[in-house]
Amino acid sequence: MAGNKSKATKRVTKTLPAAAIPDPFEPAPAKLAPLLDNFDKSFVYITHVDNHPAWFKKRVFSVPLGLNVVIALLLLWRIYTAGPWYWAILMSMLGNENETTIHWSKTPWSKLLPSVAWRAGIFLFDWLVITVIGPWPWSFFFESPGNPISWRLSTGFRDKEVYVRESRGWGAKDLLGEAEGSTGKAGSDSPFFKTRILPAVDRRRLMEKTGYLLMDKNFDLVFGAMVDAARLMDKKTVSIDDFRTSVFVWVGKEDHGLWAVWPCGKLDEGSETEAREKIILFKDRLTAMGKESLFFKWIELVQYESSAPGEFTYEKQVATAEKARTLFENEGVNFDAFVKDIGGLQGLPGMDQA
Numbered sequence: 001m002a003g004n005k006s007k008a009t010k011r012v013t014k015t016l017p018a019a020a021i022p023d024p025f026e027p028a029p030a031k032l033a034p035l036l037d038n039f040d041k042s043f044v045y046i047t048h049v050d051n052h053p054a055w056f057k058k059r060v061f062s063v064p065l066g067l068n069v070v071i072a073l074l075l076l077w078r079i080y081t082a083g084p085w086y087w088a089i090l091m092s093m094l095g096n097e098n099e100t101t102i103h104w105s106k107t108p109w110s111k112l113l114p115s116v117a118w119r120a121g122i123f124l125f126d127w128l129v130i131t132v133i134g135p136w137p138w139s140f141f142f143e144s145p146g147n148p149i150s151w152r153l154s155t156g157f158r159d160k161e162v163y164v165r166e167s168r169g170w171g172a173k174d175l176l177g178e179a180e181g182s183t184g185k186a187g188s189d190s191p192f193f194k195t196r197i198l199p200a201v202d203r204r205r206l207m208e209k210t211g212y213l214l215m216d217k218n219f220d221l222v223f224g225a226m227v228d229a230a231r232l233m234d235k236k237t238v239s240i241d242d243f244r245t246s247v248f249v250w251v252g253k254e255d256h257g258l259w260a261v262w263p264c265g266k267l268d269e270g271s272e273t274e275a276r277e278k279i280i281l282f283k284d285r286l287t288a289m290g291k292e293s294l295f296f297k298w299i300e301l302v303q304y305e306s307s308a309p310g311e312f313t314y315e316k317q318v319a320t321a322e323k324a325r326t327l328f329e330n331e332g333v334n335f336d337a338f339v340k341d342i343g344g345l346q347g348l349p350g351m352d353q354a
Contacts, residue, residue, distance in 0.1 A: 021251050022176065022187025025260035028248060031238055035228050036259045041250035044167040044175055046200055046219065047229070048245040048265065050211040053280060054157040059299055060210050061152065064140065072137040075129070082126065146224030148212075155230040162233070162243040163211030164225040168218055170196065172249050201245050201264050208306050281342055286333075294331045298324055 021027065028036060039045055050057070085100065092101045102115060141149050155161070170192060173179040177186040187193060196218050199205070205214075215221055232238045245265030251257050286295045305320040328335035 021258075021260050022189075024188055024264075025247075025249065025251070025262050028259040028261040029242065032242060032259075034232060034237065035225065036248065038225065038228060039248065039250075039259070040166070041172065041254060041257075043171045044197070045222070045225075045248040046165040046197075046246070047243045047248070048163055048201070048206055048211065049240055049243055050161045050163055050206075051159070052210050054159050056279065056299065057157050057161065057210050057212070059296060060212060060303060061148075061157075063303075064148070064212075068137045068140040071133060072141070075134060075137065078126070078129065082122075146222065146227060148223060151223040151226055154227045158230075160240050161211065162226060162229040162240070163214065164222045164229060165200065165214060165219040166222045166225075167196070168220045170218070175249055176251065197247055197262075201247065206245065209303075213303070213306075278342070285338070285342055289333065291331055291333060294328065294333065297327055301327060 088098050088100045092098055102112070104112070107115075140147060174182060174192045175186070175190050175197070177184040177190055183191065185191070200214075200219055212221070229238075229243060233240060233243075244263065247262040247264065248259055251260045282298075283292070283295045286292055301323060302320060305316060305323070325335040328338065
């Protein structure tokens with residue numbers, strides 16, 4: 001199946017005029033067809049390589065894992081404790097009188113109204129829990145065709161990982177100027193290119209956060225595609241360099257077009273490796289001082305501050321650096337001397353401009 005799709009992609013690539021591909025995009029490499037064939041042509045996709053060390057990714061992933069485990073246990077506890085009560089109410093509605101039965105004609109309004117209001121409040125609370133909070137652990141552990149747990153079980157934690165993001169709330173037609181009511185501008189001239197694509201591939205943002213923390217209102221992670229990408233690399237079908245920061249969009253009709261790519265990662269070649277080496281140096285120096293726990297406290301601080309609502313501006317980075325200074329001083333480490341020893345904060349996730 002995948003082989004037939006790959007051949008079809010190659011044929012279409014030859015027949016679609018080059019002029020139909022908006023700048024700065026170009027035809028995607030044919031060797032990526034096994035991955036691209038599973039993409040939805042109505043969305044825009046971004047791939048990038050996360051060079052943060054594996055132990056760093058484990059540290060970050062442990063937070064949502066623990067949170068979802070706690071939420072799942074609380075939901076199970078709520079079902080266990082509230083289940084018999086709801087069952088009693090259901091049986092009462094079916095004519096089997098029990099402790100939940102309300103005799104409307106015999107109960108005075110002074111008791112009836114509070115009782116009804118109390119039950120309505122419980123119903124509303126449980127409904128909100130099920131509809132708002134309930135999907136979180138479900139999507140984390142069981143969502144198909146891919147979820148965070150199945151992704152980690154399939155790929156483990158690696159020093160170099162491929163992340164795939166899919167546009168959320170907008171898509172290919174918006175980027176290509178084909179959506180109803182659009183300006184008609186495509187590619188780099190499209191307002192969606194400037195407001196959606198460029199912020200999502202910003203080098204500093206990719207350095208500050210691991211790929212798992214890049215989910216936002218404009219992009220979501222595609223865990224199934226991330227598993228596919230890892231398998232392709234394991235089979236030596238493609239290399240890690242083929243997934244450097246790139247933007248993919250389907251150009252043309254559903255049955256007559258091609259996947260186009262903007263390989264923007266070529267512009268930042270080497271920067272991610274430098275960031276990874278700086279983090280390792282940071283950790284090694286603290287470990288040598290017997291302060292490895294301080295390193296993890298610093299990670300938690302930066303991840304918390306950079307994940308807060310809004311952009312992680314220069315002012316926020318400076319404030320984070322001040323909090324880090326206090327953190328270091330509480331551990332008996334001269335922050336300014338330490339920073340000078342490792343060559344400054346530049347290149348460290350979340351501190352690039354501080």
